[in-house]
Amino acid sequence: MDSLRRGSSRAGVGPALRIGGRTIAGSPHQRLRRLLASVQLALAFVLVVASGLLVRSFAAMTGADPGFDAAGTITTSIELPTARYDAAGSREFFRRARERVQALPGIGDVAFSSDLPWTGYDENTSFLIVGRQARDGEELEARYHFATAGYTGATGTPLVAGRDLTVDDNNGAPPVVLVNESAARKFWDSPTAAVGARLNLWGRERTVAGVIGDVRDMPWHDRAAPALYFPQAQAWYPQPMFLVVKTRIDPAATIEAIRGAVREIDAQLPLASIRTLDSVAGAALATRRLTLWLVAVFGTTALFLALVGIYGVMAQAVGQRTQEFGVRQALGATRADILRLVMTSAAAMTAVGLLAGVALAIGSTSVLASLLYRVEPSDPVTFAGVSAVLLVTAALAAYVPALRATRINAAAALRGGE
Numbered sequence: 001m002d003s004l005r006r007g008s009s010r011a012g013v014g015p016a017l018r019i020g021g022r023t024i025a026g027s028p029h030q031r032l033r034r035l036l037a038s039v040q041l042a043l044a045f046v047l048v049v050a051s052g053l054l055v056r057s058f059a060a061m062t063g064a065d066p067g068f069d070a071a072g073t074i075t076t077s078i079e080l081p082t083a084r085y086d087a088a089g090s091r092e093f094f095r096r097a098r099e100r101v102q103a104l105p106g107i108g109d110v111a112f113s114s115d116l117p118w119t120g121y122d123e124n125t126s127f128l129i130v131g132r133q134a135r136d137g138e139e140l141e142a143r144y145h146f147a148t149a150g151y152t153g154a155t156g157t158p159l160v161a162g163r164d165l166t167v168d169d170n171n172g173a174p175p176v177v178l179v180n181e182s183a184a185r186k187f188w189d190s191p192t193a194a195v196g197a198r199l200n201l202w203g204r205e206r207t208v209a210g211v212i213g214d215v216r217d218m219p220w221h222d223r224a225a226p227a228l229y230f231p232q233a234q235a236w237y238p239q240p241m242f243l244v245v246k247t248r249i250d251p252a253a254t255i256e257a258i259r260g261a262v263r264e265i266d267a268q269l270p271l272a273s274i275r276t277l278d279s280v281a282g283a284a285l286a287t288r289r290l291t292l293w294l295v296a297v298f299g300t301t302a303l304f305l306a307l308v309g310i311y312g313v314m315a316q317a318v319g320q321r322t323q324e325f326g327v328r329q330a331l332g333a334t335r336a337d338i339l340r341l342v343m344t345s346a347a348a349m350t351a352v353g354l355l356a357g358v359a360l361a362i363g364s365t366s367v368l369a370s371l372l373y374r375v376e377p378s379d380p381v382t383f384a385g386v387s388a389v390l391l392v393t394a395a396l397a398a399y400v401p402a403l404r405a406t407r408i409n410a411a412a413a414l415r416g417g418e
Contacts, residue, residue, distance in 0.1 A: 045356075053368055054292040055296070056381075064374075066216075067224065074247060074254060077272040080269070090236065091171060094232055095148075097243070100265065107246075108153065110243070111147060111151040113146065114241060115242065119280065125202070126141045128200040142226040146232045156246070161210060162209055177206045178209060180213065180224060182224045182227070183227055220288060303390070308397075310346065310394050317401070342402035350394040365378065
């Protein structure tokens, strides 16, 4: 009996008893298994936190206003051969093609543009604001795009101030340009203040005719870069242009009609990359979505393995300590005492794993910073949520062996140890 009272080893599940100089349960192998289970849980925590951060980031990304309306919009690329189209011929083609397509049944706004939203377009130019010295440290630089009349309607980009481009902004009209809201707020403090400003741009003075809404270069960018939009008829160089068509019917049903309208103007021009604007936007998100799924799969697998490890360690510990639990019951321990003993040991093992996981996650999730959108790598909500999930699932994994321990028959256990 003295040896029973002296037993206080930490090996195995809770304080172990000693009988005849022998510790019941608890061994170097058992401690190693507990350590490995804690390591599994720590690694699972890191992967599940990474998954949680990416999920929150993806939700924020898809929930943010994209700055354009992709619904019911079909796009296609057209490249005019320079051997047959000079500057004047190009202007005439785009004018006629736009008019011809817009006359088709079920078609709304139509425009040509040098690029589409969320395709990583990154062409920049410097400029000067006429009548104003550059502010200290101010860099007058912006993205530049080419567009025709109807651009805001075709892409669903809102007009914030001033006016939109029109068919009258042709080669013989006074040079104008549109700016986006980011440019207006950066260089003039407000959209209304930007309207009417004059820019020295590409060797000519151009008036800011209007301000349109921001469209980020890519969906995971936190803000839009300052941007300028030239009327294609006033400033353009040979390059592929995108035909953007807003439809009132199924966009797929308009493809042949659009192809026929372009063929009537130039039968040798093919339409390339025919896609809806929804699919263009979806393609921009595809890489982030794939990364999210891969990390989520790894995180789920790691979590499953960690829980299997916890269950296996606890089940084996309970099996090894059958005689001990019988002795404890003979000494007056209740089922609640046995359950608490096993669950306390499981909680200690889980706590070690979680603490190690938090430390690892804080040090490693910084590598995800470039993949996150409006979510910090050490986001406390994600860390707290994942901790709660792992605590609950680890408790469930340990509860089954713990429940089995409470059902051990003291007499049978003692006879089995004889």
